[in-house]
Amino acid sequence: MNNNxxxxxxxxxxxxxxxxxxxxxxxEVKKGEIFGFLGANGAGKTTAMKMLIGISIPTSGAAHxxxxxxxxxxxxxxxxxxxxxxxxxxxxxxxxxxNITFFGGIYGLSKLKIKEKTKExxxxxxxxxxxxxxxxxxxxxxxxxLSFSVALIHEPKIVFLDEPTGGVDPITRRQFWEMIYRAAxxxxxxxxxxxxxxxxxxxDRVSIMVNGKIEALDTPKKLKEQFEVDSMNDVFLKLAxx
Amino acid sequence: MGITVSNISxxxxxxxxxxxxxxxxxxxxxxGLIGPDGAGKTTLFRILTTLLIANKGHATVAGFDVLxxxxxxxxxxxxxxxxxxxxxxxxxxxxxxxxATIFGTTIEENYELIKDIxxxxxxxxxxxxxxxxxxxxxxxxxxxxxxHKPKVLFLDEPTTGVDPVSRKEFWEMLKRLQQKGITILVxxxxxxxxxxxxxxxxxxxxxxxxxxxxxxxxxxxxKTIYDVSANNMYQLINSLKAYQHQHSVYPFGEFVHYTDxxxxxxxxxxxxxxxxxxxSNIRIEKTQATIEDSFMELAK
Numbered sequence: 001m002n003n004n005x006x007x008x009x010x011x012x013x014x015x016x017x018x019x020x021x022x023x024x025x026x027x028e029v030k031k032g033e034i035f036g037f038l039g040a041n042g043a044g045k046t047t048a049m050k051m052l053i054g055i056s057i058p059t060s061g062a063a064h065x066x067x068x069x070x071x072x073x074x075x076x077x078x079x080x081x082x083x084x085x086x087x088x089x090x091x092x093x094x095x096x097x098x099n100i101t102f103f104g105g106i107y108g109l110s111k112l113k114i115k116e117k118t119k120e121x122x123x124x125x126x127x128x129x130x131x132x133x134x135x136x137x138x139x140x141x142x143x144x145x146l147s148f149s150v151a152l153i154h155e156p157k158i159v160f161l162d163e164p165t166g167g168v169d170p171i172t173r174r175q176f177w178e179m180i181y182r183a184a185x186x187x188x189x190x191x192x193x194x195x196x197x198x199x200x201x202x203x204d205r206v207s208i209m210v211n212g213k214i215e216a217l218d219t220p221k222k223l224k225e226q227f228e229v230d231s232m233n234d235v236f237l238k239l240a241x242x
Numbered sequence: 243m244g245i246t247v248s249n250i251s252x253x254x255x256x257x258x259x260x261x262x263x264x265x266x267x268x269x270x271x272x273x274g275l276i277g278p279d280g281a282g283k284t285t286l287f288r289i290l291t292t293l294l295i296a297n298k299g300h301a302t303v304a305g306f307d308v309l310x311x312x313x314x315x316x317x318x319x320x321x322x323x324x325x326x327x328x329x330x331x332x333x334x335x336x337x338x339x340x341x342a343t344i345f346g347t348t349i350e351e352n353y354e355l356i357k358d359i360x361x362x363x364x365x366x367x368x369x370x371x372x373x374x375x376x377x378x379x380x381x382x383x384x385x386x387x388x389x390h391k392p393k394v395l396f397l398d399e400p401t402t403g404v405d406p407v408s409r410k411e412f413w414e415m416l417k418r419l420q421q422k423g424i425t426i427l428v429x430x431x432x433x434x435x436x437x438x439x440x441x442x443x444x445x446x447x448x449x450x451x452x453x454x455x456x457x458x459x460x461x462x463x464x465k466t467i468y469d470v471s472a473n474n475m476y477q478l479i480n481s482l483k484a485y486q487h488q489h490s491v492y493p494f495g496e497f498v499h500y501t502d503x504x505x506x507x508x509x510x511x512x513x514x515x516x517x518x519x520x521x522s523n524i525r526i527e528k529t530q531a532t533i534e535d536s537f538m539e540l541a542k
Contacts, residue, residue, distance in 0.1 A: 040405040041376050140279050166403065167431045169278030169446060170534045171541060174492050181476040181493075197406055198434065201495025220496060232495075233406055233434070240407045 006031050006158045006189040007052060011061035012070075014047050021047040023212035024061060031157070034180060034190040036200045036220075039209030040240045045193055046162075048209070052191070053160055054078045066157045079107070082151035082159035082188075086166045089147030092136030096127055099135055100150060107154035121149050141172030148179055158189040165199065177202055197233035206232070208239050215239050243304040243393060244269045244425050245290060250299035252285050259285040260296070261448045267427055272420045274439035275429040276533070282448040283429040284324060287398045290427070291321045304393045304425075317345070320387035324398040324429075326379050330372030334363055334382055337371055338389060345390035355422065356385045359415055377408040384415070395419065397428040401435065413438050433534040444537050451540040456533055463531035463539060465489060468509060469497040472521040481519040485512070492538060499535060500526075 007029040014022040022044045029035045039045040050056035052065050054074035063069075068076040090099045097118055104114035122131050125145055135143060144164060151159050161180075165173045180202075184190050192203065200206045200220060207217040216223055216239055220232055227235045245267040252260040260282045267273040275283050288294035290303055292312035300307070306314045328337045338360070342349050353360075363381050366374070371382060380400060387395060397416075401409045413435065420426055428439070436442045437456045444451040444459070452459055472478040475493070482491040482500055489501040502512070509526040516524050 040407050163403075167279035169281075169541065170433060170538050171492075172278070177493050178479060181479065185476040195403065195405055196432070198495055202493065236406045237410060240405070 004031050005029065005064075006033075007035075007063070007065050007191065009052070009061070009063040012048070012051060012058055012063050013060045014044075014051060014056065015059045020212050022051070022058075025209070025212075025214045027207055027214060027217055029158075029189055029191060031189055032184050032187045034184050034192065034202065034204045036203030036206035037191060037193045037209070038197075038200055038206055038236065039193075043209040043240075044212040045209055049160060049162065049191075049193065052077075053081060053083060079154075080156055080158075082154070082156040083162075084147050084151040084159065084164055085162035086144075086164060087162075090135045090143060090150065093134060095134055096122065096131050096138075096146065099146070100153065103150045104153050109154060117153055121146075121153070125149060141168050141175075144168060144172075145176060145179060148176065152183060152188065156188070158191060159183070161190065161192040163194055164192065165194070165196070173199075197231065197236055200232040200236075208236060210240055244271060245273075245301070245303050245394060245427060247286075247290070247301045248299055250286070250289060250296045250301055252282075252289065252294070252296050252298075258448050260289075262299070263445075263448075263450055264299075265443055265450065265453050267425060270420065270423055270425055272416060272426045272428070272438075272440045274436055274442040275427065275445055276431075276433060276436045276442050276537070277429075277445035278431050280447070281445045283445060284398055287321070287323075287396050287427075287429065291319055291396055292316060317390070318393045320390070320392035320395045322383045322387040322395075322397045322400055324400075324402065326371075326383060328371045328379070328383060328386060331370060333368050333370055334374070335367040337382060338385055341386040342389045347390050349389065352389055352391045355391055355419075356388050358418060359388075360385045376404055380404060380408065380412065384412075388419070392424065394425045394427070397426065399429055399431065401430060401432065409435070433532070433537060436533045442533075444533075444540060446537075446541050451537070459533060459536050460531050463536050465501040465531075465539070466507075467529050467531050467535060468500045468502075468512075469494075469525070469527050469529040470500045470512075470516075471497050471523070471525045472516060473523045474521065477519070478516070478521060481516055481521060485515060490539070490542070492535075494534075497529075499529070 005028040010026050011024040012022060013024050025048060037045060051058045051070055054070060054077035058070060065077050066080045100118045100121060101114055104117055122128055165176055180190055205219050207214045223235045227238050229235055248264050250260055250263045277283055289296050290301055292308050292315050303315050304318045338349055359381050363378050401412055416426060441455050443453045478498055479493060482488055482498060487503050489503045492499045513524050513526055
């Protein structure tokens with residue numbers, strides 16, 4: 001496989017009984033790329049993502065994530081990727097510091113490394129004053145910025161963001177995207193799912209899944225040209241409504 | 243009969259959820275409460291639907307006082323909470339029948355009102371609510387909120403987590419309900435949905451930032467906004483933020499929205515500055531403000 005590709009999927013398929021949830025999808029994601037993974041509810045996004053993060057074994061096809069095989073090296077994939085979802089991110093009953101220590105430990109960082117990372121992260125996010133407060137008491141926007149940083153604590157090649165910014169105010173959402181740009185600039189690959197079509201416009205490239213297949217894949221600019229519309233929202237509506 | 247809210251305040255311990263909120267929703271208006279999580283939207287909905295009592299202020303819904311006439315209000319409003327609150331173990335049809343019975347009516351009596359929405363889920367009427375997709379749950383919840391033909395409909399973040407196709411269909415349904423004479427108060431964190439309302443209130447941290455029609459809010463944006471793009475987005479944002487004359491710098495998809503402090507701003511100066519920062523393919527063009535620009539300027 002091409003070493004510059006952090007994800008490479010070929011004919012990746014998942015069936016549940018005789019229902020084909022993901023139907024032979026083929027795509028690659030490059031190092032440092034911000035890749036948007038879109039689709040209507042039920043289009044197969046979540047199933048596809050589960051295969052890529054090593055928690056669901058594909059029915060057929062092939063895929064490598066961070067140089068590991070999704071069939072045979074799922075455990076290695078889990079260790080070498082970051083993951084953040086809106087639904088579950090951090091433990092509300094642990095403090096900011098405790099959460100960082102916990103996730104650092106889970107990913108097998110040394111005590112010294114965890115100490116360094118804790119300091120770096122808290123300074124970066126300007127969380128000095130709340131470092132010993134329970135995460136549950138923080139505003140949603142702070143939590144999401146913190147959980148993004150925690151997802152990167154083990155310096156993974158790629159981080160998967162599952163609808164990361166739902167419900168956040170527009171200013172905080174932009175601060176979040178600035179963090180994403182920074183991580184990508186430093187070489188981390190970003191794989192993001194979102195229902196905000198304006199967020200799709202921030203991605204380098206986006207794919208749109210319809211009924212288990214990838215029906216479109218290109219830069220937002222080219223997709224808008226291809227479908228002769230002004231926004232990703234209209235691209236999505238044209239594709240998903242048929 | 244619409245909604246009036248006068249000087250409503252509500253606190254939970256030391257959190258001020260709502261601070262002296264006042265506004266009016268006219269009869270048959272489609273009014274939007276636009277703001278992020280934690281803005282106080284749900285607290286306001288709970289006060290107006292008589293599920294929560296404010297610390298201060300007055301409110302009426304469909305002509306009834308939220309304190310004195312709470313029982314009347316409950317007969318005349320429909321409420322779709324943000325969290326799915328139907329019975330997961332009942333089927334689609336059983337849920338609908340249940341709500342019709344509670345309100346002393348039948349599905350047949352008001353079928354006309356829900357028909358548009360209900361026909362889309364009727365083929366699955368024997369399926370349990372807990373087994374439905376997000377879009378179907380949303381349609382069932384709306385049907386249940388409408389089955390007693392309410393005068394005022396409260397929808398708390400009905401489109402959160404729903405894909406763009408279902409969102410668009412949902413707003414089309416709301417427009418049709420409005421044409422049938424129902425007053426609608428709807429909340430959303432999606433700024434692009436604001437444009438679909440007659441009037442909106444922008445709300446953050448328990449305070450209303452502005453109330454007006456979406457067109458007027460955008461018109462009142464005080465600055466000229468420029469779309470800026472260059473070869474490297476990350477460096478572009480950093481350079482713009484470091485520019486001494488910048489008033490605001492916000493990423494907007496493939497562009498950055500830029501405003502300048504100076505009244506005699508010349509884009510050529512900015513271009514020279516960005517070139518000196520090693521950026522290339524620089525484009526700077528005037529653009530229109532959006533509701534999101536207005537919100538961020540007001541919240542700044």
